[in-house]
Amino acid sequence: xxxxxxxxxxxxxxxxxxxxxxxxxxxxxxxxxxxxxxxxxxxxxxxxxxxxxxxxxxxxxxxxxxxxxxxxxxxxxxxxxxxxxxxxxxxxxxxxxxxxxxxxxxxxxxxxxxxxxxxxxxxxxxxxxxxxxxxxxxxxxxxxxxxxxxxxxxxxxxxxxxxxxxxxxxxxxxxxxxxxxxxxxxxxxxxxxxxxxxxxxxxxxxxxxxxxxxxxxxxxxxxxxxxxxxxxxxxxxxxxxxxxxxxxxxxxxxxxxxxxxxxxxxxxxxxxxxxxxxxxxxxxxxxxxxxxxxxxxxxxxxxxxxxxxxxxx
Numbered sequence: 001x002x003x004x005x006x007x008x009x010x011x012x013x014x015x016x017x018x019x020x021x022x023x024x025x026x027x028x029x030x031x032x033x034x035x036x037x038x039x040x041x042x043x044x045x046x047x048x049x050x051x052x053x054x055x056x057x058x059x060x061x062x063x064x065x066x067x068x069x070x071x072x073x074x075x076x077x078x079x080x081x082x083x084x085x086x087x088x089x090x091x092x093x094x095x096x097x098x099x100x101x102x103x104x105x106x107x108x109x110x111x112x113x114x115x116x117x118x119x120x121x122x123x124x125x126x127x128x129x130x131x132x133x134x135x136x137x138x139x140x141x142x143x144x145x146x147x148x149x150x151x152x153x154x155x156x157x158x159x160x161x162x163x164x165x166x167x168x169x170x171x172x173x174x175x176x177x178x179x180x181x182x183x184x185x186x187x188x189x190x191x192x193x194x195x196x197x198x199x200x201x202x203x204x205x206x207x208x209x210x211x212x213x214x215x216x217x218x219x220x221x222x223x224x225x226x227x228x229x230x231x232x233x234x235x236x237x238x239x240x241x242x243x244x245x246x247x248x249x250x251x252x253x254x255x256x257x258x259x260x261x262x263x264x265x266x267x268x269x270x271x272x273x274x275x276x277x278x279x280x281x282x283x284x285x286x287x288x289x290x291x292x293x294x295x296x297x298x299x300x301x302x303x304x305x306x307x308x309x310x311x312x313x
Contacts, residue, residue, distance in 0.1 A: 017054060024047065027043060031043065059306070063306065067133055067168035069134065070169050070171065072166055072168060073125075073126060074124070075122065076165075077163045086120055087151070089120040090120045091294060096139075105129035108126045110125060110234065126233075138302045138305035140267075143161070143162050143268050145272070204227060205217065209239065216232075267281060267282055268281065270290055276291070282308075287300065
């Protein structure tokens with residue numbers, strides 16, 4: 001029913017465009033027979049409005065991948081560099097939180113590892129909303145920050161990296177079949193900032209999928225059962241993404257092209273010194289207002305990427 005609703009929402013605007021265009025043709029025939037300046041101006045306004053609406057619907061074709069309409073499992077991992085990199089991961093998390101608020105998406109933290117002096121070592125969130133994965137897949141890759149470090153007494157310029165991963169959320173248990181015998185499950189005491197934040201019982205869970213070597217851990221919840229449930233959700237999404245990657249590799253072999261989004265291939269640079277600029281290295285889009293971007297204004301980068309990467313299935 002959800003898929004039917006999505007397809008209906010995609011089709012309905014085009015049915016309306018055809019009906020509106022037929023009406024405009026009839027009105028044009030009237031104007032041709034008996035010219036009316038006011039009516040002619042109304043026709044131009046209506047055509048301009050229809051043109052904008054059609055461009056919007058045409059753009060949605062870039063969100064027609066098999067999993068684009070789904071919610072997403074989204075994660076950020078700080079690179080090498082300790083506190084500097086962890087602060088950058090925290091800044092990215094804030095940026096995506098603000099963007100999600102603008103899109104009316106539900107942004108829920110599933111698992112987080114906090115740095116000893118602040119910032120984030122890594123964080124995994126669930127982004128709930130229609131086409132969340134379709135939009136966020138454009139953010140997958142390495143993000144680079146250049147700035148004067150607020151943690152450096154010499155006020156030297158530092159470069160930091162963070163890796164963003166995006167997975168489509170698995171919608172039902174039948175979609176990804178996981179053999180319990182393929183799982184190695186370890187429990188341990190959850191870490192934290194110390195004091196009352198440290199769990200006395202072994203509630204944290206680490207799950208290893210032995211055939212693939214994929215490891216997932218969760219320690220946010222106080223219940224071992226809840227942590228295991230969240231870890232299994234993340235593991236299912238990682239296995240689904242692996243299936244997608246395998247299919248993509250087959251397609252790329254046929255196309256004779258393969259671009260890896262592994263660590264080291266930065267997709268975007270955020271420069272705060274000696275000038276301010278955010279540049280997407282895949283599309284060439286530059287934005288001078290870096291502050292606005294870091295406050296969640298990233299839709300332009302997403303749109304530009306999607307326009308140039310319309311899925312072919």
